[in-house]
Amino acid sequence: xxxxxxxxxxxxxxxxxxxxxxxxxxxxxxxxxxxxxxxxxxxxxxxxxxxxxxxxxxxxxxxxxxxxxxxxxxxxxxxxxxxxxxxxxxxxxxxxxxxxxxxxxxxxxxxxxxxxxxxxxxxxxxxxxxxxxxxxxxxxxxxxxxxxxxxxxxxxxxxxxxxxxxxxxxxxxxxxxxxxxxxxxxxxxxxxxxxxxxxxxxxxxxxxxxxxxxxxxxxxxxxxxxxxxxxxxxxxxxxxxxxxxxxxxxxxxxxxxxxxxxxxxxxxxxxxxxxxxxxxxxxxxxxxxxxxxxxxxxxxxxxxxxxxxxxxxxxxxxxxxxxxxx
Amino acid sequence: xxxxxxxxxxxxxxxxxxxxxxxxxxxxxxxxxxxxxxxxxxxxxxxxxxxxxxxxxxxxxxxxxxxxxxxxxxxxxxxxxxxxxxxxxxxxxxxxxxxxxxxxxxxxxxxxxxxxxxxxxxxxxxxxxxxxxxxxxxxxxxxxxxxxxxxxxxxxxxxxxxxxxxxxxxxxxxxxxxxxxxxxxxxxxxxxxxxxxxxxxxxxxxxxxxxxxxxxxxxxxxxxxxxxxxxxxxxxxxxxxxxxxxxxxxxxxxxxxxxxxxxxxxxxxxxxxxxxxxxxxxxxxxxxxxxxxxxxxxxxxxxxxxxxxx
Numbered sequence: 001x002x003x004x005x006x007x008x009x010x011x012x013x014x015x016x017x018x019x020x021x022x023x024x025x026x027x028x029x030x031x032x033x034x035x036x037x038x039x040x041x042x043x044x045x046x047x048x049x050x051x052x053x054x055x056x057x058x059x060x061x062x063x064x065x066x067x068x069x070x071x072x073x074x075x076x077x078x079x080x081x082x083x084x085x086x087x088x089x090x091x092x093x094x095x096x097x098x099x100x101x102x103x104x105x106x107x108x109x110x111x112x113x114x115x116x117x118x119x120x121x122x123x124x125x126x127x128x129x130x131x132x133x134x135x136x137x138x139x140x141x142x143x144x145x146x147x148x149x150x151x152x153x154x155x156x157x158x159x160x161x162x163x164x165x166x167x168x169x170x171x172x173x174x175x176x177x178x179x180x181x182x183x184x185x186x187x188x189x190x191x192x193x194x195x196x197x198x199x200x201x202x203x204x205x206x207x208x209x210x211x212x213x214x215x216x217x218x219x220x221x222x223x224x225x226x227x228x229x230x231x232x233x234x235x236x237x238x239x240x241x242x243x244x245x246x247x248x249x250x251x252x253x254x255x256x257x258x259x260x261x262x263x264x265x266x267x268x269x270x271x272x273x274x275x276x277x278x279x280x281x282x283x284x285x286x287x288x289x290x291x292x293x294x295x296x297x298x299x300x301x302x303x304x305x306x307x308x309x310x311x312x313x314x315x316x317x318x319x320x321x322x323x324x325x326x
Numbered sequence: 327x328x329x330x331x332x333x334x335x336x337x338x339x340x341x342x343x344x345x346x347x348x349x350x351x352x353x354x355x356x357x358x359x360x361x362x363x364x365x366x367x368x369x370x371x372x373x374x375x376x377x378x379x380x381x382x383x384x385x386x387x388x389x390x391x392x393x394x395x396x397x398x399x400x401x402x403x404x405x406x407x408x409x410x411x412x413x414x415x416x417x418x419x420x421x422x423x424x425x426x427x428x429x430x431x432x433x434x435x436x437x438x439x440x441x442x443x444x445x446x447x448x449x450x451x452x453x454x455x456x457x458x459x460x461x462x463x464x465x466x467x468x469x470x471x472x473x474x475x476x477x478x479x480x481x482x483x484x485x486x487x488x489x490x491x492x493x494x495x496x497x498x499x500x501x502x503x504x505x506x507x508x509x510x511x512x513x514x515x516x517x518x519x520x521x522x523x524x525x526x527x528x529x530x531x532x533x534x535x536x537x538x539x540x541x542x543x544x545x546x547x548x549x550x551x552x553x554x555x556x557x558x559x560x561x562x563x564x565x566x567x568x569x570x571x572x573x574x575x576x577x578x579x580x581x582x583x584x585x586x587x588x589x590x591x592x593x594x595x596x597x598x599x600x601x602x603x604x605x606x607x608x609x610x611x612x613x614x615x616x617x618x619x620x621x622x623x624x625x626x627x628x629x630x631x632x633x634x635x636x
Contacts, residue, residue, distance in 0.1 A: 065531050089537045102528040104547050106625060116536040170537075 002084050006205050007039040007062065012071035013205050014057050018276075031057040033229035039283075044199060044206040046220030046237075048213060048252060050165060052274055054229040055209045059143065060174050062207065063094045075173070090120050095167035097178035099158040100258070103150045109161065110146040114170050131168060139164050156187035167198070176208045180215060192218050213256050217241070219259065222310075225249045228285045229276050231304065235311035245313040247290050284316065292317045327622065334618050338611045342604070346397070349603045350390060350596075359383075359406055359594035367494060380406060393600070403597035403606075406592075412601040415586065422492050423571060423582030426501055433502075435560055436508040439549075441510070442517020442556075445545060449522060457514060464511025469570045473504040473577040490579040501578045505570055510561045516559055522550035527551075554621070561617035565610050 010047070014032040036064060039045050047055050060066045062073055064080045073080040075088060096102040103112055103137040113132050117123040123131075139160045150158060159179070166174055179195065180188040198204060210216050216223055223240045225233040225248065233246040245248050251270045270289055277284045284297040294316065302314040307322060356407040360377050363366070368376075381392060388439045396403055402412050445457040480500060481489035488497050524530065525548050533547045534540075568584075575584035583602060 060531075061529075063535060065534060086537050089535065091586065093535055094530075094531070096528045098528065102532050104529045104533070106551060115533075115538070119538050165532075260419055 005038040006041045006075040006076065009038065009058075009062070009073075010036045010057075012036070012061060012068045012073060014061055014066065015069045030054075030229045030279055032061065032068075033279070035226075035229070035231055036071075037224060038229065039173070039205055039207065042199070042205055044208065044219055044221045044250050046208045046210065046223045047209060047217035048216045048223060049226035050211055050274055051291055052228075053189065053226045054130070055211075055226060057243055058226075059094065059207065060175050060210055062173075063092055063175055064089070068133075071239075086120055090116070090169040091172040092175065093169060093171040093173075093175060094175040095159070095162045095166055095179055096321050098107050098182050099155065100150060101163045102162055103158065105150055108147050109141075111143065112150075112165055113146075113163065113168055116165065120169060129217070130294075135164055135167055138198075151278055156190065159183060159187075159191055161192065163191075163198070167202070170202070171204070173205045173207065176206060178210055181210065181212060188215070195219060213252050215278040225252065228276070228278060230285060230314070231312075232315070233311075233313045234304075235308070239308060239311045243308065243311065245307055245318045246286075246315050247253075247292055247317070249282065286315075290317075296319075298318075299303075330622055331619065332452055334615055336580065338615045345607045346600065346604050347390075347394075349600055350393065350461050351386075353591070353594070353596055353599055354389075356591075357594050358359060359596060363406065363592050393597075396595060398606070400630050402601045405598045406595045407593060408598075413600045415598060416583070416601060416605065419581060419583050419586045421582075422580050423575070423584065426498055426505065426575075426582065427567060427571060427578070429498070430509070434506050434513055434563065434567075437506075438510045438513025439553075439556065441514035441543065443471055443521055443549060445514065445518040446521030446636050457518070461511040461515045461518075464507045467508075469504050470573045470577055471518055473500070474509060476504055477501045477577070481589055489542070492580060497578075497580075501574050504577075505567065505574050508570070509567060513556065513560065513563065517552065517556050518564075520555050521548060522554040523546050523596065557620060561598060561613050564613050568606060568610075601602045 001117075012032055012035050012219065012229055013030060015028040015030045018027045033054070034268075035058060037045075037055075047058065049055050057066065059064065061068050062080060064082055064084055067082055070273075072126045075092060078088065080092070081131070087233050088311075092286070107115070110132075114123075114125075115126050117131060135141070136146075141157075141160075141164075145153075150161075180191050183191060192215065199206060208216060208219050208220065217237060222236050223234065224231055225246065227248050233240070233249045235243070240249065241253065244253055248270075273290050275288070278288065280296075281287075282301070283299050284290070284293070284302055287293045287297045290297065296316045300316070302316045302319065304312045304314045305319055306312050307318065313319075360373055360382060362379070363376060364372060366631055374383065381389060384392070393403070404410060405412050405415055409417055433465060441457050441461075445454040448454045477489045477500065480487045487499055489500070490497075492498075525544070530543060533543045538546070571582065572584035572588060574580075575582045576588060579585070583606075586601040587599065589595075
């Protein structure tokens, strides 16, 4: 790895108060709890975890829409926060799960695409056209769609518009929060392939967030598995699938639907659900749902330790086994 | 868009005609104006003379057709008591009402929307809590109770302001306050909730990521989208305002349209009553029509006819 990373997230925590009626005792819930990782230029990192594990909060922190309670997020070495400068602001863009919700319903396509340029660089119409038109063509739109409003486009088209809008500012990092989960399966592949194509053309870095392992598998070079605000395993895509370590990751991979009925696999079914209460107990966050939990798991929170180059896991079971082997 | 305007205008005219007819028949159920004019001991002859001079001896159907054709021709008739064209009487009393109403409407929209936006932006902060408290008080206490309380405090106890009639602007202060507190409260409540809803939308985050300044995010992407329900209710508020003006004008004995209509109803002065109601209905319907058309101007989805059938 050479020089400064594109993004460096170190020990970031974000907590939200839990409101309970008139109770004055303030209790907190950590949506993101001591998360650290780094991303290189042009790299594609996938974050996977079930709903409520803090994926979206993490994305909002990195986009500078929320302020971290603790820790630091560095983008090209300078800190990301709500009042960061325009240059930084335009380098980090985000696309959302529900494409309709992320466009102002009362702006036409031209307004949606031109506004960021006007705000960022005070561009004239002719200059803005030079940037927008080629992009518009790549995305498969014609010039007369510019006067149309969001409700006149289909879901897949609108998501392409959202991608287009984020690219107008030529960002370095594109955060995709569940980019395809609100779309039809037939459109999902189309959008994912489009994202891949754009990445190779524009050397974009992607941070893709999803609960769907097949989406993450399709688009990421490296995968981060999150559980209740913490990272439990991280590895390159190949490593994670070939050499799965954490029981939670195993369950996620086993949950990918298999199209081949002849190929029966033993499924690691997860029981119960991720509960915030686990954060208030000592020990591993996954203890209640793990079939391999031992005494240590109820007592001490596991650290992230390497099992291979670039492959880290936070699991007592895995770590004890490794110590026995060596 | 043209079809939309035409359909809405026809509907508005039909509404005016329906309500006006309703008032025509309902008022005639309340009693006989001739008995009011002549008193209890009138002779049969004088009764008949007065009745025929006012065309009250004709069958109801004919009376209706005469009045309706008068309405279409622009001849609104004469007041039974004042023996003057009703429009003259109406115009004479228009001043105080217009002065009061226009200030109330402008103040209600401006202050109400301002409070709502501030409360939404400062969600759950002290300012928000203060505004919420004020709006609950404003929404729950009826305007005539305010009126009486204000008279008690400022006229009887402090002797700062007059309690009735007209003259200087000081006469308008108390009617203005008692009329506008309720609408300001409900408009700011509505703006607040609409703004909270809009500000939590993803396109607001997107706008922030585009690098737009926070105030532009709030006004351009937030308020512009949140203003819809507010405009609707503002249109409706004008209707309630005039209703409230009847009461408040009576409490402060302000010689406006409110007191004129109340007197006309009490004395069975049908032409005057019909004229007052006609002007009010026409105004409301026109305002609502404007609100509908302004939707079309604001929202491309309506303009394109997608929602026009609703």
